[in-house]
Amino acid sequence: MHTTALVLFSGGQDSATCLAHALEKYQRVETVGFDYGQRHSVELQVRLKVLAKLRAQFPQWAGKLGQDHLLDLAVLGQVSETSLTREMAFSMEHSGLPNTFVPGRNLMFVTLAAAIAYRRGLEVIVTGVCETDFSGYPDCRDDTMKAMQLAVSLGMDRRFLIETPLMWIDKAATWQLAQDLGGERLVNLIVEDTHTCYLGDREHRHEWGYGCGQCPACELRRRGWERWHEASA
Numbered sequence: 606m607h608t609t610a611l612v613l614f615s616g617g618q619d620s621a622t623c624l625a626h627a628l629e630k631y632q633r634v635e636t637v638g639f640d641y642g643q644r645h646s647v648e649l650q651v652r653l654k655v656l657a658k659l660r661a662q663f664p665q666w667a668g669k670l671g672q673d674h675l676l677d678l679a680v681l682g683q684v685s686e687t688s689l690t691r692e693m694a695f696s697m698e699h700s701g702l703p704n705t706f707v708p709g710r711n712l713m714f715v716t717l718a719a720a721i722a723y724r725r726g727l728e729v730i731v732t733g734v735c736e737t738d739f740s741g742y743p744d745c746r747d748d749t750m751k752a753m754q755l756a757v758s759l760g761m762d763r764r765f766l767i768e769t770p771l772m773w774i775d776k777a778a779t780w781q782l783a784q785d786l787g788g789e790r791l792v793n794l795i796v797e798d799t800h801t802c803y804l805g806d807r808e809h810r811h812e813w814g815y816g817c818g819q820c821p822a823c824e825l826r827r828r829g830w831e832r833w834h835e836a837s838a
């Protein structure tokens with residue numbers, strides 16, 4: 606029976622939902638975030654706000670939520686030419702992947718998370734990767750995560766579990782999961798304080814939260830919100 610977890614927490618809708626899931630399920634939960642020279646540091650600011658609000662508004666979780674770790678991964682900006690880290694327009698590449706793809710990013714995230722989990726004595730690594738409703742990033746696939754679980758467990762001689770609560774659900778179901786875990790209060794927190802927009806837009810407020818409303822990340826978040834409301838109407 607696992608009781609401790611480390612959540613990869615970026616400050617977005619998906620990872621905030623995963624964090625709530627972990628707080629509901631485990632006794633001790635820590636978080637890790639990565640600063641890799643994102644074009645906008647909005648994500649890094651909102652993640653602290655979300656953590657503070659979770660502590661303040663969910664007394665049943667506050668005592669379980671431990672240390673937050675922020676790792677400097679500027680090196681990712683050096684090895685990738687993507688629209689996440691450079692001033693480039695979004696487009697699709699010949700590979701069929703959007704140019705927001707940073708090759709190997711999640712592999713690196715999981716490896717570093719496992720190193721922290723090892724040091725902190727945490728058994729489960731929780732990540733919001735999703736194969737169902739995403740841009741087709743190959744490092745978000747279930748097989749990739751299973752391979753990573755094996756690699757870090759063998760390589761660190763510690764049996765880690767990589768848990769992916771969102772792997773087989775779409776964005777509408779992700780909103781529903783937040784509702785199930787923390788009710789309207791959690792949904793409101795996610796709408797108001799998590800950030801998904803690639804452009805770092807915190808000016809335009811929509812029903813589903815802040816964002817430019819145009820980029821692929823906003824699009825996905827909006828569509829999920831709409832489908833969720835249609836389904837529950």
Ligand code: ZN
Pocket residue numbers: 801802803804805806816817818819820821822823824
């Ligand atoms: Zn956007």
